[in-house]
Amino acid sequence: MSETTARKFTLLPMLGHTKGKRSAVTCALKCDNACAGDVCNTSSNSYFRDIASATMSRRAALGFGAAGALAVVLGSAITSAEPALAGGPGLAPAAKEGFAKSKLTFTPIAPVDAAVDAFTVPEGFTWQPVIRWGDPIFNGTPDFDLNNQTAAAQAQQFGYNNDYTDIVEIPDTKGRRAVLFANHEYTNESIMFPATMPAADVRAVGAAAHGLSVVELERKNITKPWTYVKGAPLNRRYLNNTVYELTGPVAGSALVKTAADPSGGKIKGTLGNCSGGTTPWGTILSGEENFNGYFVSPGTSASDKRYGLTSKATARKWELDDPRFDTRNAGYENETNRFGWIVEVDPFDPTSTPKKHSALGRFKHEGANVIVADSGHVVAYMGDDEKFDYLYKFVSAEKYRPGTTAADRAHNMNLLSAGNLYVAKFTGNSPLAEITGTGAVPADGSFDGTGEWLPLVVDGASAVPGMSVEEVLVYTRLAADKVGPTKMDRCEDVQPSLHTGKVYVACTNNSDRGKPGKEGATEVNPRNENRDGHIVEITETGDQTSTNFTWNLLMVCGDPSTGDVTYFSGFPVDQVSPISCPDNLAFDSVGNLWISTDGAPSGIGKADGLFKVTLEGAERGKVEQFLAVPREAETCGPIVHDNERTVFVSVQHPGEEGSFADQHSFFPDYVAEGATPARGQVRAPRPSVVQVFRG
Template identity: 65%
Template sequence: MSARPHPGTGTVVTMTTTDDRDAVRGVSRRLLLPMAGHTAGKRSPVTCHLKCADACFHPVPNTSDNEYFRDIASASLTRRSVLWGAVAAGGAIVVGAAIGDAQPAAALGRPGKGRLPFTPIAPVGASVDAVVVPDGYRWAPIIRWGDPLFSKRDVFDPTRQTAALQERQFGYNNDYLDIIEGPAGLGALLVANQEYTNESIMFPPATTPEELDEQRRVAIAAHGMAVVQLYRTRRGKPWTYAVGAPLNRRITGNTPFTFSGPAAGSALLTTVEDPTGTTVRGTLGNCAGGTTPWGTVLSGEENFNGYFRTAGTSAADLRYGLADRATSRGWESVDPRFDARNPGYENEPNRFGWIVEVDPLDPHSPPVKHTALGRFKHEGANVVIGRTGRAVAYMGDDERFDYLYKFVSTDTYRPGKSLRARRHNKTLLAAGSLYVARFTGDSPVEEITGTGALPSDGAFDGTGQWVPLMIDGVSQVPGFSADQLVVNVRLAADAVGATKMDRCEDVEPHPRSGRVYVVCTNNTDRGKVGKEGATEPNPRSGNRDGHVIEITEAGDDAAATTFGWSILLVCGDPATNTSTYFAGFPPEKVSPISCPDNVTFDSVGNMWLATDGAPGVIGYCDGLFKVPLEGPERGRVQQFLSVPAQAETCGPVVRDEESMVYVAVQHPGEDGTWAQQHSYFPDYVAPGTLSGGRWGGPRPSVVQVWKP
C-alpha cells in the first residue's frame, strides 16, 4: 500500500500487488525493492522499480553474439521550426505557484558566452530540495501535476483524486517538453509527456480494495501527454496557462490511437478488443520526443514492458524484458489487457513501444502510433529533412547493449504552411526505410583498454554504416516479414550485427551543423563477466557516468547510409575520475556532469544537456548544462541550474534570444511516503497542507527560468 525504502540499504518496504488484496485489509505483505542496495548515492531503487521495472536487476535482454567491427576505416529545418495557429483566448486563468528567487549557490568560473549570459553554478548537494539558478535569474512553475486544464471546478485534491478528474488535469512525471510559440510570441502551446507514476507519494494508503482499484485507474489517467495553451504580456516575460482554452488536451493510458505502417492490421497487433489490429487504447512510458518540421509532436514509448505480465517464454518476450511476474502497479486487476496471459490479450504488449505522433493544433485528431519506426524502448525521435527532401528520424533504444536507429521516409517533405502540405507531411512517418547503426573504430584493439584512456591518435573515433533492416517497407532481414520485423525489431537488429551501445537515450540532429549527437547515459554492465567489454564507441568498462557521441553523416545528408563519428564527452567528475574527456577542453575547468539524458540547442549552436542519475555517481542533484560545440570553448561543460532533491531534469527548452529556459522536473521526493514526504517542490507549503491549489508535497512540474 505504501513504500518508504531507504536508498541503497535494501530496507524492506510494504507495497500492494495484484495478488495482494489482503494488504488493504491490514495484512501487510513484505516485499523487497529489487534494486535496493544496488544503486549508488541518490539514485533511487523506487525509480528503478516504477520507471523501468528494475531493468538493471534482471538479465540483459540482448544475449546476441554480435561482434564489434574494428576494421581500420577509411579516412533544414530546425527541431523547433514549426507551424503554429492562432491561439484563441479562453477560460479562466490559473496562475502558477509563487515565483521563486534564485537559490544561493557558489559560482564556478566566468560567465558563459552566448546570448544567455550566466555564471555557472557550483554543484548542488543531493539533499537540497530547491531549484537553483544562476545569479540574476528567477524561476517559477508554469503548470504542476493535478492543475486543471478544462474547468476551475476540477480542483486538485490528492486525498480525493479520481480517474475522471485526473483525465482533466495535468498528468504526472512530465518528461519531454516543448514550448511552441505563435508568430507574435505572446501565445504558445506547451506540449509535455507524462511518463510514469509513484502512487506511494501521490495518494494516502488505500483502506479498501475499491479505493485501491480507483487509485490504479487514476494512475492510468495520469500517464500520457498534455497540450496546454499559454499566454504572456510580452516576450521575455513568464508564461501563464489558460484553463478551458480550446487547444488544451489530455492524452492518457485510455485514449484511442490508430496504427500506421507495416504492422497496421497485422495479426501480431490483434486483440479481443481490436480484432482488426488497427487501433489501440492509450500510450505508456512516454519519455523524450521531438517536434517535427511540420508542427506535430513525437513521443517515445519507452519502458512499456513493466506494465504487462506475459507468459514470458517466447524469444520475443525475453528480448523485450517481458516476464511472467506481477507488475509493480497491479493494473491487471482493473484492466485485463495488462495481463497478456488472458485469452485474447496475448498481443497487447506488441501494441506498445512505438513512436507516437500528436497534432497539438487539432485536439480532435486521433494520435498515431507509427510502426514503420520499429518497436523498442524508444527514448524519443527527432526529425530533420535530408538533402533529397526525405524526413529522417533518429532514435535510441534505452537498454543496456541495445542499438541506435534511423528512419528515412519514402515520400518527400512539402514545404509551406498550406493545409494540404501539412496533411501530406503528417503521413511521412507511415512508410519508409529503417536502419540500425554499426560503428567501426580506427584504433588498435589493444588501445581500447576500458579505462577511458585515449588511444594513440588522441580520439575515440571512426566510421559507421547504417545497416538496412527495411527498405521502403520491404524487409531486408531473412526470416522476417515487414510486420514481424517492426514488431520485433530488436531481433532483426541482432541478426544484422548492430553495435551494442551504452543506453542510447536522446539522439538530436544539430539545427545548424547537421551533426547528430547521441547521448549514451551509462552502462555499468559493460565489461562484466560474460558481457561485452569496452569498444571504441563505448570505451569504458563499468560505464557509470555516460558519454556523448558526435556523428557526421556522409555528404552532410541525413539520409546517407555511412557516417563518421567521434566521442565528444566522456562524462564524470574530473576531480575524482581521471577517465573523463571534454573534447580536449581542460577538465579542471568544467562543471562535473554524469548520466546525460536529454539534449537541446540554443540559437547560437551551443548544446544543452539534462542529466538523469548524476547523484548516483558524483553526489549532486541533477541539472542542466551548457556545452559549446565550436571554437576554443568546445567541450566546456557549464552548469546552468539544478533541480530539487531526488528529481530528474527533463525536456530542456532553451530560448536564449529572450533569456528563457524551460525544464520538466520529474519525480521530486521519489523516496518519500504519503506520511513522510521527501520534497515540497514546487509549492513549499506546510506538509500535508492543501490551500488555494497548493499542496504540501511533491508535484512534478514544468518550470520556467528567466532573467528579469
C-alpha cells in the first residue's frame, strides 16, 4: 500500500462495528483500533462478588470526615488547600448553600442530530473560539495557510485536536489576563492536508501538530470574552523534540535507557495526551494515553501484548523518519517504556523543563486529578482507558506546603516524584442473581458496595511479588494483574469533588463485556455490551489517603426514550437529557458535576455535548444538556466558570470522516447560509477551544 493510500486511512477495521456516532476513523487514528484487536487484559483476576448481608448496606457508608478540599478558584494562579469546614462532611461554603444554586442558569437544549454541522448552545448564550488549530502564537509566526502548511510554521502555531484544557488567571491582573493550557492528542492527516502534499511533509507537519500549547489570554474585564495574545511572553509549544525529565524510581533505570539517552532520564516528546488536571501549586498534569499506535514493536512479549504494541506499520509512519519509533532497531528497544506517563508542566515558566512522573505508574493514562488530603499528603486519581483495565490512586510521600513562596512551590513541584501507588478492587453488596447484565437496579434500589486500594508500591518498596519497584512502575498493568483488582469499563476521567471529597469515575463504555470468553456484568459494571457507560461515585473511608472506600453508581447512562435501561440515582428517567459515553468531568463553584461525552446517545444519532448533573438534594441525578458540538466532533476539556456565566470546551475532531476534498464540517469558520466564503477564508474544520457566554 502506498503512503498516499495509507494517508486516506481506507483500512478501517472498526467500520460498521462502532456504536452510536463513534467514527471508525477516530478509532483508527486515536486508539489504533483498540476495540478491533484482542483485549489487552487477559488476566484471570475477576470481580469479587459479595452477597448482601445484615452488616452491610449502602447506608452504612462512613462519612468523608474532615478531608481537605481544594479551593480551585479563577483569580489565583496557584490554587490553595483549605481545611474542610464544620457543619457537613467536607463541604465548602458554596456547597452548603445548595448544589443547584449557581449563577449559570439555562434552559437545557434538546439533543441535536449528529449530522448537523453546528455548535449549539442554550437560548440567551452565544459562543466564539478562543483559539483554533493553526493560529499563530509567536511574533513572526506565519498565519495559518491550509494549502501550504509547513513543519516550521506548525511548530509555532496552535496544535491539532486539543483535549484537556484549563485557564488559570495570572495574579495581580484584576481578572484581565490568564494562561490557557491545551494538549493535542492526535492528528487526522487525511482532512488536514491536500492529497498533493508530499508524504514526508505530511508526516513532519502532523508531528508538529502534536504535543502541548500554552498561550496567554486577555480580556477587557470579567464580563467580556477572552482572546489569545500572539507573542505573549508565556506562550510556548511543546514538540516531539522537547526534552522531558523523567522523575521518580524509574529515572536512570536500565528499562528506559536508549541509544539516544543512555542516562535514562531525558525523554523527547509526549504522545497521545488525553485528559489532565491542574495542581494546587499551579502546574498542569497531562496523561499520555494511546501511545502504542505510534510505535512499531516486536509485539511478542508479555508487555508488548499488555500495552497493545504490534509489529504492523503505524498509521502516521513516523518510523520512516526517526528510528526510535521502531523499537526493533538496535538501541531503541526501550523507547516505548518512555511513554505512558503523567506529564507535568509549569505554564508560568516558559524556560522550565517539563516532567514525566514514573511514581504514578505507566499505562494508558486518561489523566490525573489531585486533591490534598486532611493529612497534607497529595492524592492523585487516575484511570487506565482500555476495556477491562483498572482504576489507580497515588499518595505522595511528602506533604503539601500551602505557602506561596518560591521555596514552597519548588517543594510542591516534587510531590509527584515519590509516593505510594494503589489499584482499586470493588465489592458489590447485591446477590449475583440480581446483576442481570441489563443495567436493571438490584432489589436494594442501587448499585453499591465497598472497596479497597490494593498496594503496588508502598514506602519505596514493591508490594508485588517477583517484581522490583522499577518493574512495577514500567509494567504497571502486568503488576496490577498480579494483585487482583477489578476490571472496569474504560475508566476515563477521575475527578475528586473539592466540595465533598467524593471521587467520580467516568466509565465510558465496554462493548466486549459479557461476550464469549469475556467477563460478564458486575455490580460496579452492571451492563453487558455496555455501549453507553456509567459514573461511579467513591467515598473514601477517612481521608483521601485511606485504603478502604465505599461506592455507588451515580448513573447508568443511555436514552430512556428509546427503551434503554438507565439509572440516575432515583431521579425520574423521563426528566433527564439522554447521555452516553461520559468522558471528561468538571465541577462548578457550587459542586454540580459537568460531563462531556465522546460517543453521544447510542442508537439515536445525536451529537456529543456537555451536560450538567445535580449531585445533592431532591434533584440528585438530574441531567441537563448545556451544549452540543458539530458533526463528528467530540466534547473535551470542560471548564465551568459559573460565577462569570461562562463555559469552555475543547472541540476535537470535527468532520472526522471527511477528506480534504470533501470536508464534513467547517467549524468554527462558518459563513451565513447561502453566502460565499470571503477570499482566502479557511474552509476546513479546525479543532478549537470555545467559550460560551451570556450574550
